[in-house]
Amino acid sequence: MTAHPDKLSLIHCLFDGELDAANALAIEAHLRECDDCRNEFERIKSLRDLLDTDRLSEPAPEGLRDRILATLEAGAGVRPSPRSGIAAHVLNGRWASGALAGALAACLALTLGMPQLTRTDTADQLVQSHVRSLLASHLVDIPTSDRHVVKPWFNGKIDFAPPVPDLRDAGFPLIGGRLDYVDDRPVAAIVYGRRRHYINLFVRPAGGLSLSRGFAERRDGYSLARWTAGGLEFWAVSDVGADDLEAFRQAYIAHGG
Amino acid sequence: MRGGRLFRPRLVSPSRDAAGREAAQAERFRLVMLPHLDAAYSFARYLTRDSVAAEDAVQDAFLRAFRGFDGWRGDNPRAWLFAIVRHRCLDAMTARRDPLRGAEPVEAIDRDSAVAAAEPGALEDQAARRSEIAMLRGAIESLPEPFREALVLRELEELSYKDIATVTGAPIGTVMSRLARARQMLATLLLPPVSRKAQA
Numbered sequence: 198m199t200a201h202p203d204k205l206s207l208i209h210c211l212f213d214g215e216l217d218a219a220n221a222l223a224i225e226a227h228l229r230e231c232d233d234c235r236n237e238f239e240r241i242k243s244l245r246d247l248l249d250t251d252r253l254s255e256p257a258p259e260g261l262r263d264r265i266l267a268t269l270e271a272g273a274g275v276r277p278s279p280r281s282g283i284a285a286h287v288l289n290g291r292w293a294s295g296a297l298a299g300a301l302a303a304c305l306a307l308t309l310g311m312p313q314l315t316r317t318d319t320a321d322q323l324v325q326s327h328v329r330s331l332l333a334s335h336l337v338d339i340p341t342s343d344r345h346v347v348k349p350w351f352n353g354k355i356d357f358a359p360p361v362p363d364l365r366d367a368g369f370p371l372i373g374g375r376l377d378y379v380d381d382r383p384v385a386a387i388v389y390g391r392r393r394h395y396i397n398l399f400v401r402p403a404g405g406l407s408l409s410r411g412f413a414e415r416r417d418g419y420s421l422a423r424w425t426a427g428g429l430e431f432w433a434v435s436d437v438g439a440d441d442l443e444a445f446r447q448a449y450i451a452h453g454g
Numbered sequence: 455m456r457g458g459r460l461f462r463p464r465l466v467s468p469s470r471d472a473a474g475r476e477a478a479q480a481e482r483f484r485l486v487m488l489p490h491l492d493a494a495y496s497f498a499r500y501l502t503r504d505s506v507a508a509e510d511a512v513q514d515a516f517l518r519a520f521r522g523f524d525g526w527r528g529d530n531p532r533a534w535l536f537a538i539v540r541h542r543c544l545d546a547m548t549a550r551r552d553p554l555r556g557a558e559p560v561e562a563i564d565r566d567s568a569v570a571a572a573e574p575g576a577l578e579d580q581a582a583r584r585s586e587i588a589m590l591r592g593a594i595e596s597l598p599e600p601f602r603e604a605l606v607l608r609e610l611e612e613l614s615y616k617d618i619a620t621v622t623g624a625p626i627g628t629v630m631s632r633l634a635r636a637r638q639m640l641a642t643l644l645l646p647p648v649s650r651k652a653q654a
Binding site for chain 1: 480481484485493494495496505509516615634637645
């Protein structure tokens with residue numbers, strides 16, 4: 198098999214990206230010199246290429262999702278509101294299954310209460326973007342605490358320039374930046390930390406319909422704060438408390454945001 | 455004034471507040487956990503090697519996960535959910551231990567098809583590709599536990615070693631050696647022998 202059985206787990210760890218820099222460096226140097234171990238590494242790679250996740254994963258059978266949702270409703274003793282029904286469907290990407298009632302409700306709501314719904318819808322989307330960014334291990338496209346790196350990174354990706362102040366002294370270290378989509382338009386997502394939590398700050402050009410005054414609210418356990426400045430609209434979303442988010446908003450504005 | 459403001463909401467509808475919190479919790483569960491349904495089913499399918507058992511186990515697991523959602527600490531939701539799915543699967547398999555579903559016959563059949571389909575150049579058309587997928591799945595299913603679950607969690611579900619340790623309740627060192635062993639077993643089934651490769 199291999200001339201260095203003691204290196205075997207390290208080779209697998211290297212392949213899986215589970216090694217720290219020092220160990221990775223050492224084992225990479227060893228792979229350059231040892232044919233046996235390099236072959237082992239290549240074999241793991243060939244195997245990975247064969248095991249294409251998309252083809253080998255088995256999607257849940259039709260109907261299982263609906264049955265689980267029904268069980269949850271029975272278990273929780275609450276019926277989901279039409280909004281949550283839609284949200285769940287949007288998130289699952291399964292529009293076809295039983296979304297008719299939700300779609301009808303959405304159409305009705307659109308005709309009846311346009312401005313109000315636009316705000317509500319956006320807030321929902323932002324909370325979901327925030328949740329997704331934490332779940333999918335896709336918090337940032339560009340991980341850096343250097344604001345001089347984040348700001349230029351947005352150039353060419355979006356047609357506006359979001360301010361990226363350094364708020365470390367205020368207790369909100371910069372984590373990085375990410376491109377996200379809200380209301381079918383690209384928005385800048387700037388990620389700041391707060392102790393062990395994250396704050397997603399979504400920035401986009403202020404639209405004609407948008408409210409000029411800011412507001413803060415809590416939704417599904419997440420805090421939202423919205424404000425506008427310099428023709429831009431800012432939405433901060435996080436699971437930190439409303440106080441922390443307000444402190445963040447003030448710090449951001451005070452530092453030129 | 456201040457006291458009145460604090461007092462009023464409780465006076466209006468104490469039950470509606472509780473229901474609202476419950477609904478918010480239910481929606482949060484749907485947002486956080488339901489996106490992992492396909493992955494959970496796939497994992498259960500490979501563990502139980504039975505689509506009906508997998509479906510039952512996943513449905514049961516989601517209900518239990520929902521009841522215990524308060525216990526979720528906010529770390530990787532997939533790992534947390536998978537640990538519950540795995541328990542449901544193990545329970546289901548102990549409950550109906552079927553002697554006809556042992557690993558041996560499956561392995562024997564799939565080793566043949568694995569060798570046959572591993573020849574390069576035979577995968578041109580759709581039918582061959584479908585049978586290749588069936589062959590690959592069969593090869594994975596033929597791995598004995600606990601190596602199969604380590605391999606599926608890493609290669610198909612793309613969990614980190616730490617998360618695999620969380621799901622399976624094994625130390626990380628054990629996860630590492632199981633994964634290495636599982637890959638070696640699978641490579642023997644699916645890849646040309648080492649000597650041929652070394653010469654190539």
